[in-house]
Amino acid sequence: MKGKLILEDGSVFTGSLLNDAKATGEVVFNTGMTGYQEILTDPSYCSQIVTLTYPMIGNYGVAELFNQSRKPFVNGFIIGELCEEASNWKMQGSLREFLIQQKIPCLFDVDTRAVTRKIRSSGTLRGVIVPDDVPQSEIDKLLAMPIKIDVVQEVTTPETYTMDADGPTVVVMDFGIKQNILNSLHKLGCNLIIVPADTTAQAILELNPAGVFLSNGPGDPKDLPQVIENIKGLIGKKPLFGICLGHQLLALALGADTYKLKFGHRGSNQPVKNLATGRVHISSQNHGYAVAEKSLTGLPLKVTHIAVNDDTVEGMRHTELPIFSIQYHPEASPGPDDNLYLFDEFWTMLTKGE
Numbered sequence: 013m014k015g016k017l018i019l020e021d022g023s024v025f026t027g028s029l030l031n032d033a034k035a036t037g038e039v040v041f042n043t044g045m046t047g048y049q050e051i052l053t054d055p056s057y058c059s060q061i062v063t064l065t066y067p068m069i070g071n072y073g074v075a076e077l078f079n080q081s082r083k084p085f086v087n088g089f090i091i092g093e094l095c096e097e098a099s100n101w102k103m104q105g106s107l108r109e110f111l112i113q114q115k116i117p118c119l120f121d122v123d124t125r126a127v128t129r130k131i132r133s134s135g136t137l138r139g140v141i142v143p144d145d146v147p148q149s150e151i152d153k154l155l156a157m158p159i160k161i162d163v164v165q166e167v168t169t170p171e172t173y174t175m176d177a178d179g180p181t182v183v184v185m186d187f188g189i190k191q192n193i194l195n196s197l198h199k200l201g202c203n204l205i206i207v208p209a210d211t212t213a214q215a216i217l218e219l220n221p222a223g224v225f226l227s228n229g230p231g232d233p234k235d236l237p238q239v240i241e242n243i244k245g246l247i248g249k250k251p252l253f254g255i256c257l258g259h260q261l262l263a264l265a266l267g268a269d270t271y272k273l274k275f276g277h278r279g280s281n282q283p284v285k286n287l288a289t290g291r292v293h294i295s296s297q298n299h300g301y302a303v304a305e306k307s308l309t310g311l312p313l314k315v316t317h318i319a320v321n322d323d324t325v326e327g328m329r330h331t332e333l334p335i336f337s338i339q340y341h342p343e344a345s346p347g348p349d350d351n352l353y354l355f356d357e358f359w360t361m362l363t364k365g366e
């Protein structure tokens with residue numbers, strides 16, 4: 013079936029449609045060469061339409077172990093060539109089957125680099141994926157639908173659960189956590205208690221953890237004022253480590269500000285500079301918002317990492333308390349392992365309290 017992507021500025025990109033479903037959402041691009049299944053199942057993409065710049069997608073199939081959460085949360089998927097002959101010793105199925113089973117509207121045979129160039133020049137745009145014969149009046153209606161803001165509520169765990177281990181207890185505030193963050197903390201030896209996003213500071217402190225982890229997640233951090241209040245109640249009481257949305261929420265709780273980037277950072281080879289060592293690490297990233305560097309002035313916070321491409325803040329640390337956070341994804345999945353050292357830094361805080 014023929015289908016098309018229509019952006020809010022009127023641009024149209026045609027392709028073939030898998031699944032006779034319509035999708036709406038913010039259209040974002042990811043430049044990773046691999047990692048399509050991790051991207052599909054990363055809750056941080058909830059309610060977005062993701063386009064991949066790499067031209068052939070699906071060539072190593074799909075496998076349970078690549079899933080980053082219980083199900084895919086993207087609203088739509090746009091790719092170039094959908095590879096039909098996958099090969100990988102770990103694979104359990106094809107990407108085509110996965111997209112059909114999971115009912116993800118997918119437009120393929122698209123010039124995704126043209127879509128990306130458009131977004132890069134105009135900034136992130138809303139878009140819709142529809143079958144070719146849908147009338148303009150319906151497209152206009154879809155484009156006018158309000159963007160969902162309660163996305164964290166949709167992806168967070170409904171119930172508290174645990175991943176037991178012998179080491180220090182860490183409460184994980186789940187705003188849409190990726191499985192490999194949990195695995196990375198668990199592998200260190202952390203005894204994990206994963207709690208829903210709206211858990212209060214008091215309920216967390218009653219669990220008497222050695223530290224609290226603030227997870228990644230979808231949407232604008234400013235849409236979560238109650239969560240920010242809860243985080244304020246943890247500051248100075250426990251060591252804190254935040255990743256991505258967790259980093260942005262921590263910044264807001266400490267009095268700093270966040271803003272929306274023109275088109276975000278999404279890919280598996282984004283260079284980040286560690287200002288303490290001067291070393292550049294290659295990182296996996298997926299964010300549309302960032303912490304405003306100027307807003308840290310006068311606060312007990314210092315920038316620890318910056319993006320080499322645009323000098324935006326990629327990490328910060330409290331100058332007096334055991335609190336730090338990172339904008340990118342040290343757990344990779346997909347992406348390189350350069351940044352696993354950050355989990356070791358959290359381990360030091362948990363075990364030495366500094």
Ligand SMILES: NC(=O)CC[C@H](N)C(=O)O
Binds near residue numbers: 228255299
């Ligand atoms: N991966 C994330 O946690 C993303 C954080 C936030 N939703 C952003 O787009 O900036």
